[in-house]
Amino acid sequence: MGTKARNPVKSVETTFTIVQALKELDGAGVTELAEYLDLPKSSVHNYLSTLEQEEYVVKEGTEYQVGIRFLDYGAYARDQMDIFEVAKPELERLASETGELANLLVEQHGIGSYLYRTRGEMAVQVEGHVGTRAPMHATGLGKAILAHLDEDRVHEILDEHGMPPSTSNTITDRDELFAELERVREEGVAFDDEERLSGLRCVAAPVHHEDEIRGAISVSGPTNRLRGERFREELPNKVLEVQNVTELNITYS
Numbered sequence: 506m507g508t509k510a511r512n513p514v515k516s517v518e519t520t521f522t523i524v525q526a527l528k529e530l531d532g533a534g535v536t537e538l539a540e541y542l543d544l545p546k547s548s549v550h551n552y553l554s555t556l557e558q559e560e561y562v563v564k565e566g567t568e569y570q571v572g573i574r575f576l577d578y579g580a581y582a583r584d585q586m587d588i589f590e591v592a593k594p595e596l597e598r599l600a601s602e603t604g605e606l607a608n609l610l611v612e613q614h615g616i617g618s619y620l621y622r623t624r625g626e627m628a629v630q631v632e633g634h635v636g637t638r639a640p641m642h643a644t645g646l647g648k649a650i651l652a653h654l655d656e657d658r659v660h661e662i663l664d665e666h667g668m669p670p671s672t673s674n675t676i677t678d679r680d681e682l683f684a685e686l687e688r689v690r691e692e693g694v695a696f697d698d699e700e701r702l703s704g705l706r707c708v709a710a711p712v713h714h715e716d717e718i719r720g721a722i723s724v725s726g727p728t729n730r731l732r733g734e735r736f737r738e739e740l741p742n743k744v745l746e747v748q749n750v751t752e753l754n755i756t757y758s
Contacts, residue, residue, distance in 0.1 A: 645697030645709035
C-alpha cells in the first residue's frame with residue numbers, strides 16, 4: 506500500500522480491492538468474490554458491472570477476470586522509465602552470454618516490480634512475469650536497491666511491509682539485513698541465496714544516475730549452476746559490466 510491519503514475516497518479503494526481480489530482468485534463470480542471480501546453481493550455486482558462497462562474486467566460465463574486494458578497502463582508506465590530502454594539490450598546480452606535469466610527491477614511504494622525479464626538458452630522457468638511485485642528484503646535485486654536508499658527510508662519500507670519469510674533462507678531480522686546491506690555497499694553486488702525461491706540463486710547490482718538509485722539488474726539461475734567461483738566471481742563481474750554500461754548510457758543517451 507502506498508502513502509496514506511489524507512481524505513481517501515472509499516469507492517476508489519473498494520474498486521481496486523476488487524480488482525486485486527480478482528487477480529488473487531484468478532477470476533471469480535459475484536458470490537465467491539463477495540464472500541472473499543466480506544462485501545454485499547449487490548455492491549460487488551455493481552462494481553463489477555461498472556468495471557466491465559469501462560472495459561477493465563471481462564465476463565466469461567458467470568466469472569469475471571481482470572481485463573487486458575490494464576496492460577496498456579502498465580506498458581505506458583514502463584515506457585516512461587528511461588532505465589527500461591537503456592537496460593533492455595544489455596540484459597539481453599547478459600542472458601545470451603550466461604544462458605540464464607536476466608532481470609530489471611525498480612522500487613515503488615516500498616515494493617520491487619520487475620520491469621523486464623529476458624531468458625537465455627538454459628534459463629529455468631520460475632514464477633513471476635513483467636509487472637510481478639516482490640518483497641525488497643527477500644531478493645538480490647531488492648537488497649541492491651535498499652543498500653543505496655537513505656537508512657530512514659529503508660526503515661519506513663520495513664515498517665510498512667515487514668520482513669515475511671519467502672523461504673527458510675530469507676533474512677527476517679532487521680539487524681542482519683542492515684549488516685547485509687553494508688556488505689552490498691562494500692562489494693557492489695547483492696546475492697540472493699535461495700532467499701525468495703528455493704533452488705534459485707541471483708547476483709544483482711544497483712543502477713545509479715546522478716547519485717540517485719534508479720533500479721537494479723541481475724542474473725539468476727538454479728543452485729546447481731550458480732555455485733562456487735561462477736556464483737561469487739564470474740557472474741558478479743558480468744553483472745557489474747552490465748551495470749557500468751547501463752549507467753553510462755543513461756547518462757549520455
